[in-house]
Amino acid sequence: MSKSKADVIMSGNEAIARGAVEAGIGFCASYPGTPSTEILTSLFETASKTDSHVEWSSNEKVAMESAAAASWAGIPALCSMKSLGLNVASDFLLNLNLSGTGKGGLVIVVCDDPKGHSSSNEQDSRFYAKAAQIPLFEPSTYQEAKDTVVEGLRLSKKYEIPVLIRSTTRLSHSRGLVTIGKVSAKPLKAGVLQERLYNVPAPHLRHRDLLGKIEKIAEEFERSPFNIEADITNMKLLLISSGISSSYVREALHSIPSHRIGHLSLVTSFPLPKKTIINLLKRTDRVLFIEENDPFIEDEVRGLSAELEGVPHFYGKRSGHIPSYGEMNTDIVSTRLQQLTGQQMIKTTKKESHVSDLLIERPLTFCAGCTHRNFYWAVRTVKKRLGGKLVVAGDIGCYSLGVFYDEAMDTMQAMGSGVGVGSGLGQLHRYGFDSKVVSVAGDSTFFHACLPGLINARHKNADLTFVILDNATTAMTGFQVHPGSSEQEDSLRRVRVEGLVKAVEPDFFSLGDATDIKSLTDLLHSTVQKEGLKILLLDSVCRLEEVKRIPGFVGATPVHIDRDLCKGEKCKICARDFGCPGLSWDQETNYPIVLDHVCVRCGACISVCPHDAIVEGE
Amino acid sequence: MRDPYSILVAGVGGQGNLVCGRIIAEAAVLQGLRPVVGDTFGASRRGGSVMTHIRIGKQDWGPLIPKGEVDVLLGFEPVEALRAAVKYAGERTVAIVSKMAIPPSNVTSGDLRYPAISDIAQGLESVCRSVHMLDTEQVLEDMGSTRVLNSFMIGALSSIEDVPLDSKNLRKAISNVLESEKDLAAFQKGAKAL
Ligand code: SF4
Ligand code: SF4
Numbered sequence: 001m002s003k004s005k006a007d008v009i010m011s012g013n014e015a016i017a018r019g020a021v022e023a024g025i026g027f028c029a030s031y032p033g034t035p036s037t038e039i040l041t042s043l044f045e046t047a048s049k050t051d052s053h054v055e056w057s058s059n060e061k062v063a064m065e066s067a068a069a070a071s072w073a074g075i076p077a078l079c080s081m082k083s084l085g086l087n088v089a090s091d092f093l094l095n096l097n098l099s100g101t102g103k104g105g106l107v108i109v110v111c112d113d114p115k116g117h118s119s120s121n122e123q124d125s126r127f128y129a130k131a132a133q134i135p136l137f138e139p140s141t142y143q144e145a146k147d148t149v150v151e152g153l154r155l156s157k158k159y160e161i162p163v164l165i166r167s168t169t170r171l172s173h174s175r176g177l178v179t180i181g182k183v184s185a186k187p188l189k190a191g192v193l194q195e196r197l198y199n200v201p202a203p204h205l206r207h208r209d210l211l212g213k214i215e216k217i218a219e220e221f222e223r224s225p226f227n228i229e230a231d232i233t234n235m236k237l238l239l240i241s242s243g244i245s246s247s248y249v250r251e252a253l254h255s256i257p258s259h260r261i262g263h264l265s266l267v268t269s270f271p272l273p274k275k276t277i278i279n280l281l282k283r284t285d286r287v288l289f290i291e292e293n294d295p296f297i298e299d300e301v302r303g304l305s306a307e308l309e310g311v312p313h314f315y316g317k318r319s320g321h322i323p324s325y326g327e328m329n330t331d332i333v334s335t336r337l338q339q340l341t342g343q344q345m346i347k348t349t350k351k352e353s354h355v356s357d358l359l360i361e362r363p364l365t366f367c368a369g370c371t372h373r374n375f376y377w378a379v380r381t382v383k384k385r386l387g388g389k390l391v392v393a394g395d396i397g398c399y400s401l402g403v404f405y406d407e408a409m410d411t412m413q414a415m416g417s418g419v420g421v422g423s424g425l426g427q428l429h430r431y432g433f434d435s436k437v438v439s440v441a442g443d444s445t446f447f448h449a450c451l452p453g454l455i456n457a458r459h460k461n462a463d464l465t466f467v468i469l470d471n472a473t474t475a476m477t478g479f480q481v482h483p484g485s486s487e488q489e490d491s492l493r494r495v496r497v498e499g500l501v502k503a504v505e506p507d508f509f510s511l512g513d514a515t516d517i518k519s520l521t522d523l524l525h526s527t528v529q530k531e532g533l534k535i536l537l538l539d540s541v542c543r544l545e546e547v548k549r550i551p552g553f554v555g556a557t558p559v560h561i562d563r564d565l566c567k568g569e570k571c572k573i574c575a576r577d578f579g580c581p582g583l584s585w586d587q588e589t590n591y592p593i594v595l596d597h598v599c600v601r602c603g604a605c606i607s608v609c610p611h612d613a614i615v616e617g618e
Numbered sequence: 619m620r621d622p623y624s625i626l627v628a629g630v631g632g633q634g635n636l637v638c639g640r641i642i643a644e645a646a647v648l649q650g651l652r653p654v655v656g657d658t659f660g661a662s663r664r665g666g667s668v669m670t671h672i673r674i675g676k677q678d679w680g681p682l683i684p685k686g687e688v689d690v691l692l693g694f695e696p697v698e699a700l701r702a703a704v705k706y707a708g709e710r711t712v713a714i715v716s717k718m719a720i721p722p723s724n725v726t727s728g729d730l731r732y733p734a735i736s737d738i739a740q741g742l743e744s745v746c747r748s749v750h751m752l753d754t755e756q757v758l759e760d761m762g763s764t765r766v767l768n769s770f771m772i773g774a775l776s777s778i779e780d781v782p783l784d785s786k787n788l789r790k791a792i793s794n795v796l797e798s799e800k801d802l803a804a805f806q807k808g809a810k811a812l
Contacts, residue, residue, distance in 0.1 A: 007647070009643055009644070009647060009653065009655075117658065141678060142678075170656060170681045170682065171681075173656070173657050173658070174654060174655060174656035174657065174671075174681030175643065175653075175654070175655045175657075176652065176653065176654040176655070176678050176681075177647070177652050177653070177678070244680075244681065247678065247679070247680045247681070248680045248682075250680075251679055251680045251684070329680070329682045329684070330680050330682065330684040331684050331685050334684065354744070355700060355704060355740075355741035355744065355745075356704070358697070358700060358733040358737055358738060358741050359697065359700060359701050359704065360697060360722060360724065360725065360730050360732070360733065361722065361724065362630065362665070362666055362667050362697070362698070362722040362723075363722065363723055363724060364665065364666050365665060365723045367665075569728075572727075572728055575726060575727050575728050576727040576728055576729060579723055579726075579727055581665070581723060581726060583726065584721065584725075584726035585725075585726060585727060585728025587728070587731060595726075
């Protein structure tokens with residue numbers, strides 16, 4: 001963040017964090033997940049100055065529960081997460097909405113990832129606001145990202161209701177100028193819990209009360225300064241947009257000559273400010289909806305319009321005028337505007353290209369020396385030895401890249417689902433399922449969501465090998481501390497994976513070394529052939545974390561290729577199949593070469609060459 | 619000035635595009651303008667393609683450059699530059715591209731060949747107004763560090779006529795963000811590279 005007077009360049013996520021600081025939020029909890037991670041990372045940076053509590057919780061549900069607890073005790077709280085994280089926390093959210101958030105106030109931030117740049121789906125989390133009947137803000141600028149946190153907390157306190165703020169990747173991960181305000185200096189003190197922080201015996205009456213709150217909030221939203229109307233007099237067409245899509249609309253409107261297009265940039269998108277919208281609908285006969293991802297506002301407005309006498313013509317995702325999947329951008333808006341207004345945009349033309357054959361893809365790979373590659377290499381070898389009768393149920397993390405590694409991973413859905421799926425597969429013997437089952441999880445994922453699945457597998461005697469790739473960090477999202485991390489702050493106490501998994505009394509347990517492919521392969525091979533629940537805890541290394549910890553670190557085992565032994569083009573196993581970026585195929589000589597500036601000297605590839613041509617030494 | 623002025627930075631994770639965007643944004647603020655910088659860094663740590671969209675103007679523009687509207691394309695890697703150009707370049711686009719290739723894993727595996735730099739240059743010419751292929755490897759070797767590629771490319775950017783950022787502000791932004799003498803020297807070299 002750099003400064004010019006009171007204006008600071010901030011990403012959407014940094015602005016949200018700043019909003020929390022200005023609002024006087026004292027308790028922040030989250031679980032890392034792209035594109036939401038930087039919200040908490042920024043709050044960690046200010047935590048000591050503001051004397052607030054900031055934590056990486058073990059999962060999003062725990063984060064929301066802890067934050068709600070703080071709010072109940074009178075401490076303003078925030079919890080942030082990625083789209084998929086809200087699924088994990090939703091069970092709690094759909095009860096908390098009824099119980100209320102007490103005096104402190106609770107702002108929940110969810111960062112959706114249209115197009116799934118860093119996610120396994122592109123879900124629209126706004127539906128949780130509707131499901132839970134809680135207010136929803138969709139900031140469209142960095143400034144609004146900050147300011148909606150302050151306003152959200154005010155609303156949450158006033159109505160004792162959780163407030164949801166929804167960002168998407170392009171807002172969270174782009175930056176612009178924000179005019180900052182004062183940091184709250186209000187001292188915080190915890191009070192006693194109020195009565196009846198539960199919904200029984202009459203949850204329907206709590207529901208009734210919640211609906212009452214949401215009606216009042218809708219009233220407030222009619223006057224919200226966040227919703228901006230532009231050029232609505234004499235309009236022939238009205239655009240309704242929310243979130244970052246509003247910035248694409250503003251840009252597209254700049255390059256179209258007509259002034260008879262109105263625009264409502266809607267930030268308070270649930271509950272809808274009905275009167276405001278009905279009034280606008282009465283003044284136009286055509287409406288175009290621009291939003292990421294699903295037709296959330298579109299459907300709500302279409303529902304509203306049933307009350308109107310003359311219903312305008314609606315264009316959007318439901319009518320097929322706007323794509324129903326993927327990200328929004330200015331070009332999509334411009335194209336539709338041209339079509340609907342019959343006007344040409346003031347725009348540079350794009351030249352057509354015929355170079356697509358030059359555009360070789362750039363697939364994602366494991367880093368040089370990454371021990372996850374070693375593990376999948378072992379899986380591949382064992383699978384071959386078993387005549388293909390081995391399935392791998394995977395999970396979410398860096399090791400998810402296993403799906404691209406010769407499809408060494410067969411399934412990959414949610415956090416923790418590897419062991420859950422394995423628990424099911426491991427009980428299918430009676431139906432003739434005869435593949436060995438391996439479930440994989442990383443250490444952070446293990447703490448996040450693997451325990452219930454593991455316990456189920458134990459209880460049901462599932463025939464399953466559960467492998468935990470333990471590199472002692474949350475590598476995927478930038479090395480956040482988790483309960484099992486080897487280095488912990490003084491106030492935190494380490495929880496070891498080993499102790500936890502041994503407590504379920506597996507039929508077989510072993511530690512393993514993921515840096516040594518040979519012993520790893522043999523261990524995996526002998527383990528999957530045993531009966532019952534087997535657990536392997538593999539000591540793994542994240543090479544990125546390693547150099548972060550020890551700048552300039554390289555291992556003690558440099559390697560080179562002995563060309564007298566190497567079979568060259570006839571083989572290629574090291575470069576093509578194993579595929580460590582430290583090894584490269586030299587097209588000129590038709591031999592592999594070691595790229596010294598990439599190789600981390602781990603020595604893992606030595607045992608990969610069937611002809612002993614990769615040898616230790618410079 | 620053209621408002622917005624749009625700069626697209628294309629490269630590979632780990633090359634420092636994000637820092638490049640940061641420096642240019644900082645220079646825009648020093649110039650009294652409003653920058654918006656959109657990063658795609660989901661895969662940056664895993665060696666994937668990375669693009670940074672920079673919009674400079676008197677108001678905030680969208681975080682993605684519309685197709686065809688790129689004023690300057692800073693290519694940190696030839697194939698990535700071409701990939702970005704095919705998607706976003708147009709009649710106005712001046713491409714400044716480092717010739718230093720970072721072969722993707724399907725090339726190091728021996729499955730594919732990295733395209734000839736001259737073919738990439740031709741491809742760029744077919745979609746851009748003008749193309750400058752820079753022999754960065756030599757320059758950076760002379761300077762004893764490949765880490766100064768950012769500053770070198772920004773130097774080259776500064777020499778383009780209609781760029782709304784003064785060299786003075788770009789230099790200042792480099793020292794604010796990177797705090798290194800070498801980088802300023804690389805900037806000067808870049809400024810004379812076109
Ligand atoms: S695996 Fe061994 S024999 Fe085969 S290409 Fe590589 S170094 Fe040569
Ligand atoms: S020693 Fe082999 S496996 Fe390890 S980083 Fe170098 S090339 Fe890759």
